[in-house]
Amino acid sequence: MDxxxxxxxxxxxxxxxxxxxxxxxxxxxxTYEEAAARAGAPLETPAEIAALxxxxxxxxxxxxxxxxxxxxKYAGRYGLVPYHDERRAELSAVLRDSNAELAxxxxxxxxxxxxxxxxxxxxxxxxxxxxxVYERGARSTTPLMGASHADLHHRFxxxxxxxxxxxxxxxxxxxxxxSTHPFxxxxxxxxVEAIDLSGPCVALGAHDARAxxxxxxxxxxxxxxxxxxxxxxxxxxxxxxxxxxxxPTEIERLFAEAARLLAPGxxxxxxxxxxxxxxxxxxxxxxxxxxxxxxFMQPWxxxxxxxxxxELGFTNIEVIPFQEAEGVGQRGDSAWRFPWTVIYAEKQxxxxx
Ligand SMILES: C[S@@+](CC[C@H](N)C(=O)[O-])C[C@H]1O[C@@H](n2cnc3c(N)ncnc32)[C@H](O)[C@@H]1O
Numbered sequence: 443m444d445x446x447x448x449x450x451x452x453x454x455x456x457x458x459x460x461x462x463x464x465x466x467x468x469x470x471x472x473t474y475e476e477a478a479a480r481a482g483a484p485l486e487t488p489a490e491i492a493a494l495x496x497x498x499x500x501x502x503x504x505x506x507x508x509x510x511x512x513x514x515k516y517a518g519r520y521g522l523v524p525y526h527d528e529r530r531a532e533l534s535a536v537l538r539d540s541n542a543e544l545a546x547x548x549x550x551x552x553x554x555x556x557x558x559x560x561x562x563x564x565x566x567x568x569x570x571x572x573x574x575v576y577e578r579g580a581r582s583t584t585p586l587m588g589a590s591h592a593d594l595h596h597r598f599x600x601x602x603x604x605x606x607x608x609x610x611x612x613x614x615x616x617x618x619x620x621s622t623h624p625f626x627x628x629x630x631x632x633x634v635e636a637i638d639l640s641g642p643c644v645a646l647g648a649h650d651a652r653a654x655x656x657x658x659x660x661x662x663x664x665x666x667x668x669x670x671x672x673x674x675x676x677x678x679x680x681x682x683x684x685x686x687x688x689x690p691t692e693i694e695r696l697f698a699e700a701a702r703l704l705a706p707g708x709x710x711x712x713x714x715x716x717x718x719x720x721x722x723x724x725x726x727x728x729x730x731x732x733x734x735x736x737x738f739m740q741p742w743x744x745x746x747x748x749x750x751x752x753e754l755g756f757t758n759i760e761v762i763p764f765q766e767a768e769g770v771g772q773r774g775d776s777a778w779r780f781p782w783t784v785i786y787a788e789k790q791x792x793x794x795x
Contacts, residue, residue, distance in 0.1 A: 667699045755790060
């Protein structure tokens with residue numbers, strides 16, 4: 443497959459996703475509002491909204507397109523998987539200079555093995571080139587038409603940096619390093635540890651860090667809720683788009699591990715999808731979880747976060763709605779968007795423990 447056909451096909455998918463995000467979602471919301479007004483009583487639950495919309499052709503088209511645009515992105519003649527497979531020898535050679543610390547014997551948790559997350563065939567971990575496939579696919583996940591776009595990862599790092607310094611940082615579930623590089627750059631004096639279950643992802647992250655000249659980072663293949671670091675090793679623990687991929691028990695383990703790893707007075711900041719502002723947004727978000735093979739989206743969004751974190755001894759717990767780009771989500775903007783949220787909390791200083 444030549445580059446031109448591949449890029450043209452992927453651009454077409456991105457344009458279709460943009461149509462879905464803006465036009466189709468806007469129309470669907472209008473359809474919902476009109477039907478809800480006719481129904482007379484307020485609709486509070488996703489099940490009530492599903493009952494209202496299930497026979498609606500526009501809703502079916504919206505849902506079908508969401509699932510299958512993503513599937514086409516990976517598979518089929520111009521998909522990410524065959525494209526990268528054809529370049530296997532060359533890309534594997536590039537990864538050979540990666541100094542990531544791999545753990546080939548690491549046991550992959552059942553929730554991770556069972557589902558092809560995001561419909562990525564085999565998940566983001568089972569093939570040596572999965573970091574590349576994931577990196578290319580991430581470019582068309584959230585099209586932002588007309589928004590001025592400082593990458594959301596940099597906006598998140600800026601928010602965390604605005605609240606204080608850090609000498610030691612742990613990025614849990616770093617993927618191919620997209621969330622890690624902004625921390626390396628935003629906290630140039632810090633030592634950054636980037637961990638992920640996926641060997642192919644950390645291999646690409648370490649390769650890119652070297653290419654970017656980042657010398658303050660180490661990429662390691664490791665389970666975020668079962669690390670080998672000593673207690674109190676970090677003054678900042680962070681994650682980006684990781685928590686919603688875990689079942690509730692593993693989420694609690696991840697927060698407990700963060701509590702163990704933080705030094706007294708340390709803080710944690712997680713960027714994820716949590717604070718949902720309307721019943722319709724909840725209905726759409728839970729549907730997205732199902733259609734995109736992210737089965738824990740709903741239990742995570744319904745978790746008693748304050749209770750869980752307070753029980754682990756965290757203080758100053760905050761749930762902060764997060765604007766992923768300038769101009770997005772403001773009045774009059776009817777486009778679909780994730781319920782981006784920062785979960786922020788501190789570990790008690792030593793004199794209070
Ligand atoms: C949506 S990706 C986000 C990657 C990266 N943080 C970013 O912002 O691009 C979620 C990542 O979490 C990783 N992950 C899931 N469960 C994990 C666990 N228990 N420990 C470490 N990483 C995990 C996955 O392998 C995947 O790379």
